Each structure stands twice: as structure tokens, then as C-alpha cells.
Amino acid sequence: xxxxxxxxxxxxSSNGRDYRVPSVSVIVPVYNSEKxxxxxxxxxxxxxxxxxxxxxxxxxxxxxxxxxxxxxxxDGITLxxxxxxxxxAARNCGVRASKGEILAFTDADCVAAPTWxxxxxKPFAKPEVCIVQGRRQFxxxxxxxxxxxxYEDARAAYTFSPPGxxxxxxxxxxxAVRRSVFECCGPFRAIWRxxxxxxVDRVITRFxxxxxxxxxxAAIQHLEMTSVWTWWxxxxxxxxxxxxxxxxxxxxxxxxxxxxxxxxxxxIRSGGYAGLQAMLLxxxxxxxxxxxxxxxxxxxxxxxxxxxxxxTDEDSSRV
Numbered sequence: 320x321x322x323x324x325x326x327x328x329x330x331x332s333s334n335g336r337d338y339r340v341p342s343v344s345v346i347v348p349v350y351n352s353e354k355x356x357x358x359x360x361x362x363x364x365x366x367x368x369x370x371x372x373x374x375x376x377x378x379x380x381x382x383x384x385x386x387x388x389x390x391x392x393x394d395g396i397t398l399x400x401x402x403x404x405x406x407x408a409a410r411n412c413g414v415r416a417s418k419g420e421i422l423a424f425t426d427a428d429c430v431a432a433p434t435w436x437x438x439x440x441k442p443f444a445k446p447e448v449c450i451v452q453g454r455r456q457f458x459x460x461x462x463x464x465x466x467x468x469x470y471e472d473a474r475a476a477y478t479f480s481p482p483g484x485x486x487x488x489x490x491x492x493x494x495a496v497r498r499s500v501f502e503c504c505g506p507f508r509a510i511w512r513x514x515x516x517x518x519v520d521r522v523i524t525r526f527x528x529x530x531x532x533x534x535x536x537a538a539i540q541h542l543e544m545t546s547v548w549t550w551w552x553x554x555x556x557x558x559x560x561x562x563x564x565x566x567x568x569x570x571x572x573x574x575x576x577x578x579x580x581x582x583x584x585x586x587i588r589s590g591g592y593a594g595l596q597a598m599l600l601x602x603x604x605x606x607x608x609x610x611x612x613x614x615x616x617x618x619x620x621x622x623x624x625x626x627x628x629x630x631t632d633e634d635s636s637r638v
Contacts, residue, residue, distance in 0.1 A: 343373040343440060343495075344419030348401075348409035352427035353385040355542045359427050360393050368436040376417055377427075378409040386427070407507035407514040410491065414501060422501055426492040429539040439495045439537035449500040449522050449530035452479060453493035453537030457544040466590065466600050467550055470607075472535060473586035479533035482581065485572030487531060489519035493539045496522075500530075512560030520568045528570075547603070551610045558614025563621050579608070 345363055349356055356377075363375045375396040379387045381404055390398050401412040406426075414422060421440060425431060435453065442451045454472055457464045477483045491507075494515065504521045507514040522530055544550060565571070574582075583604050587597050 340369055340372045341421050341440060341443060342419040343368070343421045343423050343436060344413070344417030345373060345375045345423045345425065345436065346410055346413035346417060347375070347377045347425055347427055348380055348406040348413070349377050349382060349386050349390065349427045350380040350406065350409075351382050351384045351386060353382075353389055355428040355430075356386050357389050358430050358542070359425070360390065360396060362431045362433075362435075363425075364393070364395055365433060366431065366436045367434050368440070373423075373436060374417065374419065376413045378413045380404060380406065380409040403509065405509050405511070406491075408509040411506040411509065414506065417498075420498055421495055422498055423495040424491040424493075425539055426541075428543045429492050429541055432538045432540075435493075435537050435539060438534055439493075442532045442534055443495070443497065447526075447529060448532050449497055449526055450489075450519060451495045451532050451534050451537070452490065453495075453533075453539060454535045455490065455493055456538055456540045457550070458540055458542045459545040461546075462596075463547050463599065463603065464544070464550075466586075466592070466596060467547065467603055467607075469590035469592075470583070470586040470600055470604055473589055474582045475533050476535065477578070477582045477585060479531050481528070483578070484528045485570065486574050486578060487516075487519055487523055487528070487571060489515035489517075491515040492541065493537065500526075510564070512556060513564040516561075516571075517564055517567055520570050524570045551606060554607045554610035555614035558611035559618035559621070561611070562615040562618025566622075579604070 347359065347363070352359075360375070360377070366373070376399065377390050377396055378399045378401050379390065380401050387398070390396065397416065399412055399416055401409040410424060421443060423436060423439060439451055439453050442448045452475060454475070457468050478486045478488065491514075496518075500522060504525060505518060507518055519531060544553070583601060586592075586600055586604075590596070590600070592600055
């Protein structure tokens with residue numbers, strides 16, 4: 320890092336107004352990501368955001384491949400180690416070492432667009448904004464993945480708009496949060512999955528639904544997502560983690576059938592789909608919902624087993 324983040328005092332534009340560039344700490348957990356981590360770092364070091372205004376912190380989480388050695392080759396980053404296994408423990412480690420006014424998170428298997436950070440930070444020009452979620456794009460370029468990308472984008476846009484109140488979730492491969500908010504609502508629970516959604520829920524409970532905004536122009540490419548099968552498998556994992564953590568969510572209500580229809584209609588409109596493509600989107604959305612519900616079954620079993628052992632995620636998650 321060339322200087323402490325925030326030293327530049329430059330201004331960026333949001334809604335036609337200039338405001339001071341806030342300092343940013345970009346935090347990336349790394350675990351056995353040698354296939355992708357180099358591309359991730361290179362993209363982060365080439366952001367359009369003023370270089371002196373942001374730092375890049377990678378946290379190696381007990382990698383057994385060449386991830387650590389690859390990361391060490393790059394100047395301009397801070398490389399840390401976290402022995403406690405888990406991506407959220409690694410993110411908490413990065414936060415403790417960070418200096419920025421804004422904390423930005425992505426993953427080692429993600430490549431940020433050149434304007435990612437600048438676009439992710441813009442909504443913070445409004446003081447009521449606490450969290451910003453960006454757009455996630457798939458690495459594959461098939462027609463089916465393109466349709467799915469439009470669907471996921473439409474879902475995020477709906478969730479973080481007024482009609483989507485109560486349907487919120489979170490994802491730390493493309494998230495930014497004010498440090499002051501993280502300090503009062505964090506840290507992330509050091510659990511298997513779902514701590515990002517729990518964190519967003521705590522922020523909304525403490526502040527309001529309007530505290531979280533969606534920035535579709537702040538895009539990352541998720542390199543792991545190369546097929547519909549990978550997406551479907553991820554949905555089952557999300558369902559499992561949801562079932563394990565839903566009892567801890569205070570402001571979450573879930574999607575109604577009407578809301579699901581509204582999201583599908585929005586995706587059809589934004590993608591300009593008709594006929595067969597529109598039908599494919601409906602089928603894929605239904606397959607994703609089925610995978611999510613399917614994943615809740617082992618999640619419920621997990622919860623039951625943990626209760627039998629006298630332990631819950633809440634009991635063991637505080638850092």
C-alpha cells in the first residue's frame with residue numbers, strides 16, 4: 320500500500336455531486352485458491368479508485384496449496400494468516416488489521432471489474448447507507464448462465480428495494496460496510512455459512528431496510544460459477560445454511576409466491592426475454608427454489624443433531 324488509505328482527499332461523483340473519497344480496506348479470505356487468487360489480486364490492484372485511498376488485505380486461512388506463495392509475489396498488499404478455520408474468522412482477522420473508513424469484501428475466486436470499488440463506494444455518499452451489495456456475474460458464458468445471471472440480478476435489485484422488505488440476505492463476495500456499522504453490529508459469526516446474511520439482518524434490525532443498498536454497476540465475476548450444476552449445488556448449500564441460521568434472524572420473512580413472480584417478471588423484462596427464453600428462466604428459477612428447499616433438509620438435521628449435543632451455532636460462533 321502506497322500510503323494510509325484516505326490520505327488523498329480526492330473527490331468522486333455520485334448523483335452529480337462530488338464528495339471526499341473515503342478510505343477503504345478491501346479484505347479477501349484465502350483458502351486453497353491457487354487457481355484464482357492471482358487474478359483476484361491483479362484486478363484489485365488495478366481499480367479506478369484512487370490507489371492511495373484503499374488497501375488490499377488478504378488473509379490466508381490455512382491453505383495447503385500454493386495460494387500463500389502466489390499472494391506473496393505481489394507488492395502493494397498486506398498478507399495475514401488466520402489459524403481459526405473458516406472464511407468469516409479470516410474476514411474478522413482482516414477487519415482487525417484494517418484502517419479504512421469503509422470495509423469492502425470479496426473472495427479469492429472473484430475478479431472485480433476495474434470500476435468495482437468506485438461504484439461500490441458511491442452509495443455511501445448518503446449517510447443513511449450502512450451496507451452496499453454489488454452485482455455478481457458468472458464466469459461461464461452460456462445462454463443458460465446468462466439467463467441465470469439476469470435472474471440473480473433481478474432478485475438482488477428487488478430484495479434491496481422497498482417492495483423487498485423482509486426478504487434480505489447478504490453475500491461477502493461483493494459487499495461494503497461502514498466501519499462504524501461493523502463495530503456496532505459485527506463481527507461476523509465464525510460459522511460454516513450464512514454469517515453474511517445474519518450480519519445484514521442485524522444491521523436492518525438496528526437501523527432499517529433502507530440501510531442496505533444494491534449497486535448493480537459494482538460488478539465482480541465469480542470464477543467458480545461455470546455451469547448451471549455449480550449454481551444448483553450452491554443453492555442447496557444456501558438452503559442448508561439458511562435452515563441452520565434462520566432462528567437467529569430477527570427481521571427476515573422470506574419470499575412469498577407473489578414476490579417470486581415479481582422477481583421473475585423483472586428478470587424477463589431486464590433480459591428482454593420472450594418465448595423459449597422466458598420459459599427457461601421460469602424453469603431455472605423453479606429449479607433453484609427446489610434446490611434451496613432440498614438443502615434445508617440436511618440443515619434441519621444439522622440443527623437437530625446440534626440440539627442433541629447441547630450446542631448451537633449461536634453458542635459457538637462468537638469471536
